[in-house]
Amino acid sequence: MYIEQGYRGEIGLWKFFVIPLAFMGFMVFNYVITVNSPVSVEDTMQQLIAQMGSNIVLIFLLLPLAAGLLVVLGWTYLVHRQSITSLTTSRKKVDWKRVFFSFGLWSVLTLILTGIDIYASPDKYVLNFDLAKFIPLAIIAIVLIPMQTSFEEYLFRGHMMQGIGILAKNRWVPLVVTSTLFGLMHIANPEVEKLGHGVLVYYIGTGFFLGILTLMDEGLELALGFHAANNLITALLVTADWTAFQTNSVYKDISEPALGWDVLIPVFVIFPLLLWFFSKKYGWKNWKQRLFGKVMTKEEFATLTHEESSLA
Secondary structure, eight states, rough: GGGGHHHHHHHHHHHHHHHHHHHHHHHHHHHHHHHSSSHHHHHHHHHHHHHHHHHHHHHHHHHHHHHHHHHHHHHIIIISOOOOOHOOOOOSSSOOHHHHHHHHHHHHHHHHHHHHHHOOOGGGGEEEOOOHHHHHHHHHHHHHHHHHHHHIIIIIIIIIIHHHHHTBBBSSHHHHHHHHHHHHHHTHHHHHHOOOOHHHHHHHHHHHHHHHHHHHHTTTTHHHHHHHHHHHHHHHHHEESSSSSSOOOSEEEOSOOOOOOOHHHHHIHHHHHOOOOHHHHTTTTOOHHHHHSSSOOOHHHEEEEHHHHHHH
């Protein structure tokens, strides 16, 4: 009953949409500015890095989103009067074991898959490691990237998922809407400018994967861990001149980027395998109900929770 946790606040559906609409408005504005700029995103990034250094640029990229996490959590607690726990999970308390397991699993898999690619195509990569530059990067990334990814999870899979679900009274509409918007949020990224809009299949597909994780597991824990691992390990391990995170990472990808199967394999092979693995580990049942079923009314939810508390 993750979506129904939204009833635990002072309901007033407008409270669910102020921050998402403001954020999406900002993203649309950013996209309009980007596509109408005479300078490419890649060139702009290179100029900024030359002037300030990649670590400072990374801080400027991450700080607004890290601050966004505090805004979402503060709004939830102070305005919506909903606990952070109920925004995070349907369990009585946040299951940190799930967060760290998901983080560790995807970190290890990312290291293995990247290592295989480097071994198979050594001409695509150059060793970029510089300890004096890497240590500040690691500190910045470890502090700010989990805040950035948590902001996106709490906004899309938390705040918006619960609000849209309560409004639509079902589960598939919030899954489709939040996953699509999550993917489109990346439309101004330099990767999209370089590879074309086809790469949005990966971003939207990742949104669906994280949304299914959330609905099937009835909480954000697995999505929080996966997303943090994905961005953090990538920022520390491999960089390129055409990616959103251009860092002093261990390796640098110097190949000419092209849209290929590497965009589709995660979405249609790796993510389904991960969902199967998580389903076995956590005993997920009734996929149809959890992904497409109805959302309880506030009265039904109140009655059920009252009965549960009476039995306890």
